[in-house]
Amino acid sequence: MADYSEDYRDYERWNPYGDPSPFDVSTELVDGCSVCDKDGLIRCAGCRVVHYCRRVHQYAHRKQHKSVCLKIKKAQEACDKEEAELRAGPNGPPGWGNPLEDRWPRLFWGIHPMRQYLSARFAVVELQMKINTRAAVQAALDNIIDMLRLRRGDDMWLRDIAPGLFLRLDRDQACYDFVKWWTWRFDQRPKDIEGMGGSYTDIKNADMFEAPDLFINTALPLLTPLLAVTLLKIRRLIDLQAIQRVKLEAGPYVPQEIQDLITAHAVSPVVAANRNIFQRQDHVPKIEELKRQIRRLYDRVLEANKYVWPAMVRPGNHLTATPRYAGTGTIQEMQTNLPYIYNAWSETPGAIGVIEELQKCTVKS
Ligand SMILES: [Zn+2]
C-alpha cells in the first residue's frame, strides 16, 4: 500500500481555496439579518449562511459580503465535485461499499480521493468560520462533525476547531462531552481513535463542575481543549456570582422579574435553563470551587504556552498570523490555536476580564 504519511505536512495542498483574510472579532453572534439583526427570512443563495430581513438590506450588504460569499460558493462547488467523484468510485476493495456511507477502517486517509474530498471540505469550513452568523458557525460545526465521522484519525486536527464552535452556539454540554472524550482517548487509548471499532464520543452529560484533573494531567497538553474547559468554567462562575450578588441584596426571596432578568442575560446556557438556581441557599462554596478550578487551568495553560494569556487579553495581529509550523510552547502554536477559540471568549461578556484579574494576581505573587 502506498504511504501517504509525507502528505501530512503538505498543508497548503489541503487548503487551496482558503485565504488569510482578516479575522473578524465578534462580541455577539448574528442571529437574524446581517444588517439590522431583525428576522432574517431571506437567505443568501451564494454562501447560504447569511440572512437578511429584506432585499434592500441584502443589496446594502453586497459590497462588503461579496468577496467571502463568492469564495464559499466556489469552495462548496469544488467540494461537491470531489464528493461526486468519490461516490462514483471505485475506491476500495470489492464489497466494501460506499466510502461516504459505510464505516471503513483507518486506511481512509490512504485513499486519495477521500483525502482530496476532506481537504476541499476543510476549505469550506475555514471560510465559513470567517462569518460571524449563527448559521455559519452551525454549518462549520456540522461539516466538522461529519468529517470526523468519515475520518476519525483526524489528520487535520478538526477536534481543535470544534470546541470553539460548540461554545459559540451555547452548546456547552456538548462541548464538554466532546472535549472530554477526545482528551481521554488521546491520552489513554490513542489506538481507539484510529480504529473504527469501539465507542465514539460516547461521553454524555459529563459533570461540567467536576475537577479538571483530566485536562491538567494529560501528558501532552493541548491548548484548545484547555481553553474551552476554562471558558466553560468561567461562564458558570460569572453567572453564579451574578445570582449570588442579587441574593445578597434582595434577601432569600428574589422577585420573579429579577430572576427572569438574570436568567435572560446569563452567559452560560446551563444557568439560564436552570430555574431552581435561585432556590438553592448559598452558591458561595460552588463559586469558591470554580475559582480554584479556573486558577489551576489558568496555571496549566501558562505552563504549556506562556504566549496564550497575554494574546487572549490583547490579541493584536496574532489572530491573523496564520503560521505554518507550530512546535509545543511556541508563539506559533498560540497563533494557530487562538483563532479557533477566540470568538467564543469575546462573545462571553466578562470572560476575558476574569483572565485579566488572574494576570494581576500572578504578577503580585
Ligand atoms: Zn435587515
Ligand SMILES: [Zn+2]
Ligand atoms: Zn453570501
